[in-house]
Amino acid sequence: MREVLLEARGIGKRFGGIHALKDVSLTIRAGEIYGLIGPNGAGKTTFFNVLTGLYSRDAGEVLFAGGPLELGSPHLVARAGIARTFQNIRLFGNMSALENVMVGRHVRTSAGVLGAILRTRAQRAEEAAIRRRAEELLRYVGIHHRAGDLARHLAYGDQRRLEIARALATEPKLLALDEPAAGMNATETAALRQLVEGLRADGLTVLLIEHDVKLVMGLCDRVAVLDYGEKIAEDVPEIVQRDPKVIEAYLGGSVG
Amino acid sequence: MSRLKPAHWFGLALVAIALLALPLVLTQVGTAWVRIANFAILFVFLSLGLNIVVGMAGLLDLGYIAFYAVGAYTWALLASPHFNLHLPFWAILPLGALLAGMAGAILGAPTLRLRGDYLAIVTLGFGEIVRIFMNNLSAPFNITNGPKGITRIDGFGAGGVNFSTTDTLFGIAFTGPAKYYYVLLVLMLLVIVVNLRLQNSRIGRAWVAIREDEIAAKAAGINTRNIKLLAFAMGASFGGIAGGMFAAMQGFVSPESFVLHESIMVLAMVVLGGMGNVWGVIAGALLLSFVPEFLRYTVEPAQQAIFGRLLIEPEVLRMLIFGAALVLTMRFRPAGLWPESRHKREMGERRA
């Protein structure tokens, strides 16, 4: 069995009266694609937000890459090696696609104000490396031809890819994708699937929220199911798919 | 960086000559116009400082002029008969920048983790607080000399040249204001370079990212609090430098020079020109510096001629224009008259 990359223990989160996460524990192993599914409002996005430090949590802790994860500050989470995308795409609209990815390099680079003003040799070298890496990543996700366009002018599918490229620029160990296939047509979804499989082949671990059941079942090594903030199942897709509790959650709730 | 073509060099040379000759020409028209040009440059400087805060990082700083005041009083107190101190510019100017930057950091720290509106209102309040202190720190110990202000402030002086008097060089008379013009020009070039270089740097991109989407910026690994604080402190220190130059040039400072309206003026220049775009901001600053002066010379006589008396003072008209500039720009051209164009630059580079 592969080593454990991330272990969430007893995560709890409330919004006023809503108990969005109840004692959620899950374990993600290095190199796998881990699916997180559940009906609308089950708490999947909230789990991402807690994991990446955007929301404070009410209970629980996370171990990541062998140590405790500091959940208070998003930038420390990113530095530790977790990158994410957002369900409702969040790009830097008035920056070019290339610049969006270059921003992702921030956490792995160090040039400061003085270096920039004086254009020191180190700063120029770093800047060139940032640019090179960003171009590579754009090529990797297949939108290099749009490098100079403003992010907000990109097509929907390209925006999703750009968000992934920006996330990859932070050199994550774990890439968390929140419904990357939402709103995509069949061709785009197939291409996305290829992209994610490529990421796994390159050794990345992926945490995937997705409503497209076929995609999840075909892609994921293991799947966890959330319902009303609780984890009701966690196993390989074949077993989860047949779990009566899961079927009940999906049929009883709104359409999945 | 693209290589410049000969035609570009020629254009640049023309601009340089024009800028160098300008004060000599203006002196012929009247020294007042050299002063006006000096203030226009000072406002370009201030606007580019504020551009870092408002334009790049998207932080609404409404108390910018308070940092200008910090710089001005630093100069006034350390280079005047008031305390009988006469420190040289290379000591005071950086100190003024440092103090202003520190004031900015202290002020920004509690608000930068909150929504932008709070920063706006706190800076607004800070402007007023600074004025209260300037007005009242004359008793029991006379630090600021109160509303009377500080007079007989040392001018700028470097290399044995006194910048307040007229000198003749190669048969050309350089008046005090003309000499200040050149100092300010150098400072302005400096701040332009700083702006341009920051814009395309790791930090500059982080600022713009925060402006565009703070949550995404956090998730992308930016320590938004520190990076915002940096923008805020940097902007403030530019204000401090401008304030020092103001004190030197005027030879006199009093709390009256640092009212809220001055902050609004600088903000209007940044907004009208195009937040985030260095050249737009410069154009905005020049436009809003000269238009009111122009009005001063036209509106007053025109009113006298038509109504036989002054209905609207030029000062009031000026503020109405600034207010309208803010409202109308946001409504009809939110990116300003000369918008920032991050993509065009990239495209140009690709073709080159």
Add this chain to the structure above:
Amino acid sequence: MDILLQQIINGLTTGSVYAIVALGYTMVYGVIQLINFAHGEVVMIGAMVAFSVIMALVGMGLPLPPFVIVLGGVLAAVPVCMAIGYLLERVAYRPLRHAPRLAPLITAIGMSIILQHLALLVWGRDPRAFPQIMENASFAVGGAAISSVQIAIILLSVTMMAGLTWFVYRTRFGIAIRATAEDVRVAGLMGVDANRVIAATFTIGAALGAVAGVMYGTYYGIAHYTMGFILGLKAFSAAVLGGIGNLAGAMLGGILLGLVEALGAGYIGDMTDLCRWPVFGELLAERCAADGHVVLFGSNYQDVFAFLVLILVLVFRPSGLLGERVAERA
């Protein structure tokens, strides 16, 4: 004279005015999560309009009781300010509702500059003194004095607070306002017209502001085209102190701020009198002997307190005394 009690009475008076102005900030913030930067100017215009009407009424020489004259001023100021409040929403906020957050803040600042200078054009650069028509009877309360104007301000403020609370909690429209504040989208689904509600909060806030402006003007006997700025800043601080977006918070915050300010102004001079301090007292023995005291910060620093309160609240409890923490949706 009992200074403590006197300062409490004074503080309650100004605090009531702050509270009424703060309500305007907090109502608008409640529904659109934006600070109405021009609210202070609305208050100033209220004071100015009332001033003009009062002067005109006094000038006519009719045998009207002072109370009626001031009421005339209020009745003129309220609709004018309501119109301005409505205009503000339509010009500065509504067209920019989906623009980046910076945009409406900037237009609001622009509007406030415009309003201020229009007021300057109409009422001039110099402070306008309200005529002393209310014979300022004062009553002794346990070693301190309370004037009839102070009583009127406090009573009127309490009435308005009660009226607003009733309106917001007991009427259909009030419920629509609260629903919108809770969640615009859901309120829309329930048939609430968000545009109307938002415009209404601006106008109601402006109406309250108008009355506050008149109260402030009659209390200090003076109106000036810049008065809205500092008054607005203080009222905003009060709203933040109470918890912005929270009506009861604005009232509480206003009163507390008034008290802090009055007590601060009353005692800061004594407290920062260096002659009463051990080390400095000796260092400055000569000056102390000559002048009696060496006051570091006197009551001329009164306006600083509101700012200090604001900063302290933002550092230690940004959600204010009664506000609840809401996470920004990621």
